Amino acid sequence: MKRVKKMVAMATVMTMVFNVVMPIGVLAKENTNEYGVLAKNGANFSGSGQIIGDIVINNGTLKYSNSATKHVTGTAHVSPEVKVDKPAQGYIPIEVSEMDKELYSGLFNTNNYPDENSEYFKKTTSEYKDGTQSVYIGWQTNRFDLTDNAYLDTVSFYNGQTFEIHADKNQTTVVRVKHLNVGGEVKVSGDGYVVLYVDELSGGNPGLFNAGGDSSKLTVVFTGKNAGYNNFKEVNANTIAMNATKYTQVNGIFAGNVYTSGNLEFSGDSSITGKVYAPDSKTVLTGSTKIYGQLITDTLEISGGAVVSYKATNGLPSEVEKVVGNLDTENGKTEDGKEETTKKEEVTKPEETTKP
Structure with missing residues (x-):
């Protein structure tokens, strides 16, 4: 009886760990900065053009050609709105993973x-x-x-x-x-x-x-x-x-x-x-x-x-x-993850806006 209770307890703990760890892992992957390219509105590959690593695409189309090159060596992380337009035949497939939301570009x-x-x-x-x-x-x-x-x-x-x-x-x-x-x-x-x-x-x-x-x-x-x-x-x-x-x-x-x-x-x-x-x-x-x-x-x-x-x-x-x-980069943080504290120099403004 004690052995049964012990097995049930272990199974319960494993279930709790599974339920906690998996969502964190998904979110961490979604918000990672470890990607080669973030394209807000699509990417088009031809020839032997290549991303060594991951690519993130928020909208538009991911398009790639018949080629002896694997255009993305890692994973293409795409939002649900992205269309993947691949050749009909003779291509090296790209691994595609769907994201729940777009990645902030800063x-x-x-x-x-x-x-x-x-x-x-x-x-x-x-x-x-x-x-x-x-x-x-x-x-x-x-x-x-x-x-x-x-x-x-x-x-x-x-x-x-x-x-x-x-x-x-x-x-x-x-x-x-x-x-x-x-x-x-x-x-x-x-x-x-x-x-x-x-x-x-x-x-x-x-x-x-x-x-x-x-x-x-x-x-x-x-x-x-x-x-x-x-x-x-x-x-x-x-x-x-x-x-x-x-x-x-x-x-x-x-x-x-x-x-x-x-x-x-x-x-x-x-x-x-x-x-x-x-x-x-x-x-x-x-x-x-x-x-x-x-x-x-x-x-x-x-x-x-x-x-x-x-x-x-x-x-x-x-x-x-x-x-x-x-x-x-997000939530008032700079590239290095520090809170934004920049004091702006008070000088005459340029003729045209300097913000993107």
């Missing part, structure tokens, strides 16, 4: 762009503070150094020349340039952080941004409609372009996160290591483009030999967030 809260009225430039020791002066490196020297906040009209330089911005420990140096022509190297020095606002960027190969450096030390903020690094050799920087309508990268090696509202086009022999946050964008990946990290987009078209391979990423440094804004 919201980037962008601070106002600093102008000549900003406290950053009013209090600077630099002679460049009102956006009217220009520097053409190479006329008298092959380098130009900034050690404090500055606002310039034009900075232009070429191969073999250096534009260096210094930031001491516990310091964030803020620089704005209306027209930046990079043929040489934008270099960051010191143990602090640099935020570089760029209205218009030109140049390219062999142009470099923070080559060989820590991408968290430099943040480039594009203020205009066009953004990206076409044919730049190497870029190690976080990039924010929440006012852009188009973001392009052709060739080059890039390390750092990208936050943009512009339609995204990556092509040629280019690679990115970091998070690509473009929740309202049509993203097109072609050629041999590689993203090692995460992609958050509205729609995805991936073809050729393009690949997105999941890798854990870091958010912006907290000191940089105080200047530029942050990504609210």
